[in-house]
Amino acid sequence: MMNYSLGKGDLENWVVSDTAFSPDTLGKTESIMYLGNGYMGLRSTTEEPYLNETRNLLVSGTFNKFSEEEVTELPNVADITRLDIRVDGEHFSLELGKVEQYKKQLNLQTAELIRTFDWTSPSGKKLRFHFRRFVSLDDMHLIGMKINVESLTDDVQISFDSGINAQLTNTGSQHFHEGEKRIFNKRYIQLVQSTIESNIDVVLNTMHQIKINGIDVKEEPVMNMERRKVWVTHDFTLRPNDHLEVEKLSTVYTSRDKEFDKPDYTLDNLRKHSLNELKRSFEKGYEALFQSHKGAWKKKVWDVYDFEVNSEDPFDQLSLRFALYHLTAMTPAHDERMGIAAKALSGEGYKGHSFWDTELFILPFFTYSNPKVAKSLLKYRYHGLAGARKKATASGYEGAMYPWEAAWPTDGEVTPVWGAVDIITGEQTKIWSGFIEQHISSDIAFAVYQYYKVTGDQDFMDKYGYEMVFDTARFWISRLEWDEEKQEYHINDVIGPDEYKEHVNNNAFTNYMAHFNIKLAIFYYDKLKTENPKLLEELRDLLDLEKAYKKWKSKLTQIYLPKPREEDSVIPQDDSYLQLKKLDLTKYKQADKVGTLFSEYNLEQVNQMQITKQADVMILLYLLEQTENVFSKEIKKANFDYYEPKTTHDSSLSLSTHAIMANDLGKSELAYSLFRKASEIDLGPTMNSSDEGIHAASIGGIWQAAVFGFAGIRLIEGKLKINPSLPKHWKNMKFTINWKGQPISITITNAKLTIIPLHDKKIIFEVFGEDYETNKQMEIKLGSSQTITF
Structure with missing residues (x-):
């Protein structure tokens, strides 16, 4: 069951929550809560496995053809998120026992996935679970996971298998040759995959740091290998109020990465480099790495786009933050040889291919908000x-x-x-x-x-x-x-x-x-x-x-x-x-x-x-x-x-365009209704709307409906036009766009429009048929020609 109101205080309208576990509707939160940084996308499956789950780790640009009879697609890279947990020797599953206080949440502000619940085993033992996960925006190769388990009532035996599992396919198509598997120093796990047609090497590394009640666990794990799989097994005894803490850090590198896609490339160098980077990350630990990741989101995203909506319905603000989150997570800003997939990096739908969706529904956001990224996406089309x-x-x-x-x-x-x-x-x-x-x-x-x-x-x-x-x-x-x-x-x-x-x-x-x-x-x-x-x-x-x-x-x-x-x-x-x-x-x-x-x-x-x-x-x-x-x-x-x-409107691309046009025509209630429907395609309460992945173009359309629709921003004959018409229940909206190389802060209320050229360079624009120019803050009373320049 989706809930949009659990973010409190500084996190108000920043948190998307699922408050009722259901094994039959896993795809919804796996997709809309997926974690990504443009280099890779990690579908937000649960740590413990379920029959209807879809585990995807997709890396931009690693296309491969399974056979001549099929088209190329983004291959599903080996999984590092699965934990096979046993409680007193029995397989752990939320389909068994009793679940209380269940919450699975995506914190948009910090781009962290959090899952918590209390679980009573079939034998009556009560435990508390807390899972955290992020895909770093600070280090595009890094995935962090943290697991806490507390025994609340009884002595309990906890064991888990964790490692790298390459026994995965793209709905049946296996894109990888089996590569070498290694465990170094009984701690660092490495698995190599190579695509069967495009000959791209993928190297995954992972390691675990384990503590009980804050003290490092020294016992060595049992090491295991099977075909396309390598893992370790840990066993513990928890007494009442004991806390088990597991940090799992992983890195993903490929031979398609720019720093390695060179004539002198060797797999051996890729393996050594990726493992060394994991060791450096391990020295910092989850919390420090997470803080760097959190800081990157603030600096690169939230401070730059500065998007605020003051609405009587808080869902409106949440939906726009949701859009900005996903526009960042889906976009391979690091490499102009790569485009945006129709399902972003959240699932196998449309095979990771790019459509006209990018140019008409996603690119305008970057053209107006982050031209450097827009240029990279257009260079993809040039290539x-x-x-x-x-x-x-x-x-x-x-x-x-x-x-x-x-x-x-x-x-x-x-x-x-x-x-x-x-x-x-x-x-x-x-x-x-x-x-x-x-x-x-x-x-x-x-x-x-x-x-x-x-x-x-x-x-x-x-x-x-x-x-x-x-x-x-x-x-x-x-x-x-x-x-x-x-x-x-x-x-x-x-x-x-x-x-x-x-x-x-x-x-x-x-x-x-x-x-x-x-x-x-x-x-x-x-x-x-x-x-x-x-x-x-x-x-x-x-x-x-x-x-x-x-x-x-x-x-x-x-x-x-x-x-x-x-x-x-x-x-x-x-x-x-x-x-x-x-x-x-x-x-x-x-x-x-x-x-x-x-x-x-x-x-x-x-x-x-x-x-x-x-x-x-x-x-x-x-x-x-x-x-x-x-x-x-x-x-x-x-x-x-x-x-x-x-x-x-069977295409998710349709609603945002109609919302913009409806607003232009003065059909304000219809415009907002269409905007809301567009926002709910992925974010809304329907639990089967996003099983194959999010609707990337629709998410770009949410931003367009707000900025090109309600704010009335438009390119007209080479000139910036601003004709605002906010929904009745919006008190104001604020955002930043770029125009001719300069960031422009725009604040709109029902009474006035405030323009601030942030580099103090002259800007020429039109508001409801009247021309203006300024290099300083200017306020324009809407419905009047009166202006105030600061």
């Missing part, structure tokens, strides 16, 4: 140009056609070909996204544009950005299809953001974004011709830009862009959508879980009805506003009113 070019060539096109699902940047397309069973035919469903969902190429171009406009990072554009925009524009110009009858270019046989509509022609989102991509390429070409002809010459030779430029100029105005209908201002989602059968979606939209539609219809049937999975035309209108204000508020309202009732 992916090789794979994108390979896919374009294989498909008969030119330029860079980005894969729908991406893994290691040079891998190219890694979308599985086959998916779930068809409920009507009983056959396996083909996944067409990897073949015809192509809008991701222009989504990435848009992300480059947005990053450049917000940050002004010219160095990035010169080295990476221009090439990405030019090569994606080359793809789109080769993708256009001439319609002789209508004398215009079409883009046929695609999937747009609405994945319930396959093999459609002229999806509005796809066409408009392709048009934007080509138009942007023309603009940048002309810009470089004047400002940096040397760079243009280099890119012209690399990409045959002179030929491409002529095609861009000649074809741009002939691309078909669906216009609003005269009778109702609705933009056709594609050529056929508005002619399809309508279906009342009320019961499906009100269902407790997504996808209930498919208990009655298959995808082919849904493809023939006016049913939309997620924001399609709506996200188009939202994005285009940041390039040029193409459509009026009346057109936006007409399309919102038409498409929202037909949208199931």
Whole structure:
């Protein structure tokens, strides 16, 4: 049972709790309470094992293919968290005996997992358990665990097995060769794994420090090894009020780590280095290491983003902190060769692959809040140009056609070909996204544009950005299809953001974004011709830009862009959508879980009805506003009113976009309702919503709904616009964004807006149609032009 109110005092609205153990709903807290630092993610399984658990330790970038018949995925690294505990010789489990005062908690402020409970054994002996765990943000290779057991009533025999267990798979696929196992000095345990196809070495080390009543235990453990497993066994006798304390520290290193991914790499050096680092950590101990980790979260996250919401409902503040926590834990900020997985590092869902989710739902947070990380994520896509070019060539096109699902940047397309069973035919469903969902190429171009406009990072554009925009524009110009009858270019046989509509022609989102991509390429070409002809010459030779430029100029105005209908201002989602059968979606939209539609219809049937999975035309209108204000508020309202009732929001990406648009249209109660639903996808009380992992893009969307929606922050024609409209029960909100290289503190109440340029550099911005500029603190009374500058 989820509880959000157990944080008290300084921890108010910082703690997510589960207060009722259930072996049937383990996936919820395993996912949403997972621990990570971008380098690795550790699913928060319990120490003692259960049948329905999913133990995952995922390390960014370590992709491997189990066989040629399967696609590459992040492999499940050996487990170091499991403890096989015995009480008086009997297997310990919370399914046996009596459990009281159970709490499993994630402290967002300190990024520590805590689990406590009192347990009475079947024989009547009462013990108190306290488990702690963290994945260090200070040392990205370090995992810390601490276990305390107290006997409350009787003498009791406690024993446990603990070590490194590589007898794990990715739902059946074994990605590792068995490597060497060692125990050094009867204390330090080491296990080596090597991926079977990508040949990545993984070295895990672990050790234990054990005390009873504060005194070190000197007895030597029993040492054990089996296939893919090495562990030690400790046995103790606890008398009433005795305290057993076990510290378990572990390190994870791979040959893909930047410091080792070099020509002179040797496994022996990796093993020695990783073991030495564990020994250094052991000298410090859990508490000191935890304090360093806690300090890193304060310095790198909470002090930087400085996000506060004063709401009558404390869940709102908690949900935004939850979002910031996970945006940090999921992001491989240490290495630009790695992207963000759709399930982050919290589970095996989507195989660790990156989608358009990153560019449109996660990257904006970093672009506005941590540009250094945003640049790293965009460089991941730059490194992916090789794979994108390979896919374009294989498909008969030119330029860079980005894969729908991406893994290691040079891998190219890694979308599985086959998916779930068809409920009507009983056959396996083909996944067409990897073949015809192509809008991701222009989504990435848009992300480059947005990053450049917000940050002004010219160095990035010169080295990476221009090439990405030019090569994606080359793809789109080769993708256009001439319609002789209508004398215009079409883009046929695609999937747009609405994945319930396959093999459609002229999806509005796809066409408009392709048009934007080509138009942007023309603009940048002309810009470089004047400002940096040397760079243009280099890119012209690399990409045959002179030929491409002529095609861009000649074809741009002939691309078909669906216009609003005269009778109702609705933009056709594609050529056929508005002619399809309508279906009342009320019961499906009100269902407790997504996808209930498919208990009655298959995808082919849904493809023939006016049913939309997620924001399609709506996200188009939202994005285009940041390039040029193409459509009026009346057109936006007409399309919102038409498409929202037909949208199931079965994609977790959908709610945040609709929340932003609803707020823009003055539908404040609906906007907050959608924001709340987005917040509850993972964090909410439903206990089966996150079994395969968290919804990373939705978590980015929580931040966007608050900042781009309620705070009204928007990039408009290259200028910062702030049009706040807070929910009625929000008294104020405060946060920091970056604009043109300067952090800007923004505080909003219902009465005023306070802007503080933290580096005292001039900032130009617009509030409700009026322009302002300042290099000092400025207060603007909302609803009035009156300003006060300090």
